[in-house]
Amino acid sequence: MESIKKYIDPLLWQAISNSPFATIDYENLLANDPIKIRDAERTLYLAERPLPVPSELQVQNREIPSADGLHQIRVRTYSPKGKQNLPMLLYFHGGAFIYGTPEQYDFMFFQLAMDTNLLIVSVDYRLAPENPFPAGMDDGYTALKWLANHGAEIGGDKDNIIIGGSSAGATIAASITHLARDRKEIVIQHQYLLYPPMSHSLATSSMVELAHAPMQSKIAAAWMWKHYLQDQLSDPPQYAVPLSESDFTDLPDATIVVCALDPLKDEGKLYANKLKEAHVEVNLLEIQRAVHAFDFFDCPLSEQFYQQQVTLFQHIVKKIHEKDPRD
Numbered sequence: 001m002e003s004i005k006k007y008i009d010p011l012l013w014q015a016i017s018n019s020p021f022a023t024i025d026y027e028n029l030l031a032n033d034p035i036k037i038r039d040a041e042r043t044l045y046l047a048e049r050p051l052p053v054p055s056e057l058q059v060q061n062r063e064i065p066s067a068d069g070l071h072q073i074r075v076r077t078y079s080p081k082g083k084q085n086l087p088m089l090l091y092f093h094g095g096a097f098i099y100g101t102p103e104q105y106d107f108m109f110f111q112l113a114m115d116t117n118l119l120i121v122s123v124d125y126r127l128a129p130e131n132p133f134p135a136g137m138d139d140g141y142t143a144l145k146w147l148a149n150h151g152a153e154i155g156g157d158k159d160n161i162i163i164g165g166s167s168a169g170a171t172i173a174a175s176i177t178h179l180a181r182d183r184k185e186i187v188i189q190h191q192y193l194l195y196p197p198m199s200h201s202l203a204t205s206s207m208v209e210l211a212h213a214p215m216q217s218k219i220a221a222a223w224m225w226k227h228y229l230q231d232q233l234s235d236p237p238q239y240a241v242p243l244s245e246s247d248f249t250d251l252p253d254a255t256i257v258v259c260a261l262d263p264l265k266d267e268g269k270l271y272a273n274k275l276k277e278a279h280v281e282v283n284l285l286e287i288q289r290a291v292h293a294f295d296f297f298d299c300p301l302s303e304q305f306y307q308q309q310v311t312l313f314q315h316i317v318k319k320i321h322e323k324d325p326r327d
Helices: 010-018 026-032 035-047 102-116 135-154 168-183 205-209 218-232 265-277 300-323
Strands: 057-065 072-080 086-092 119-124 156-166 190-194 253-259 282-287
Touching: 010 300, 026 035, 026 218, 035 102, 057 102, 057 135, 072 102, 072 135, 086 102, 086 135, 086 168, 086 300, 102 119, 102 300, 119 135, 135 156, 135 168, 156 168, 156 300, 168 190, 190 300, 205 218, 205 265, 253 265, 253 300, 265 282, 282 300
Parallel strands: 086 119, 086 156, 156 190, 190 253, 253 282
Antiparallel strands: 057 072, 072 119
């Protein structure tokens, strides 16, 4: 890791080093007791002062029934007040398929919803290892169908759905995109994938060269996939591993963001190439001097990327409107 640190943006590395989350031994817990990561993160979040909801924003938690009717799926919605017919961003949080919550993105989504006029719907999907694949994807697809059927009731445009996620959430978003393409029930207009894990094989050059990178290591990635796929690891089923899919045609346009110092970098690039080969339009961005999940840390690099995201979403929505025959 020491050889990698010298290439990391110094103010980003300072923010990571000073973060209370640096005290959590993610790699060890992933191997030995992954559920404890949730407890450790919860303790740290409870110690922080909750962010006040901006007066011009409506934030609500809703529960929708699962496809089998056996459980409820919580979604957390962020909507600018007084706005209707908004583009909708269906989002999946990160956390190695094992931990993480929608609330961890409040600091980002409070502002993003207002700056982009997006209705953001963040899914609290079931987590591994108790609920391995396809539980998270199934919850996500159910949320997608709910949004298509009921989005207008909460101020959204059912014909303008963007799907997105960060880290493992981006994997789930990509899986759902393939599933939705095949089922032909709902049209997704765009996929927005941040530093996505796309292959369980862990065989890319960046996975070898950056195996000991901070925030995401090869060992952590291996445990992540083991908990997610479990007895299906040696022969993953369709949709579980996006880069292993055989058909990339007729998928929505994509924005894919990778980090220069993330071992997952090459997986994102390979996925982008698969899409391009299938004549899917892709905007691939590589953030220099950044590590996995860098945008969670308060520093100029993260702020610059936030402003870039606002511009990206504005461009995405504009392109969707240009293609819309109703306009």
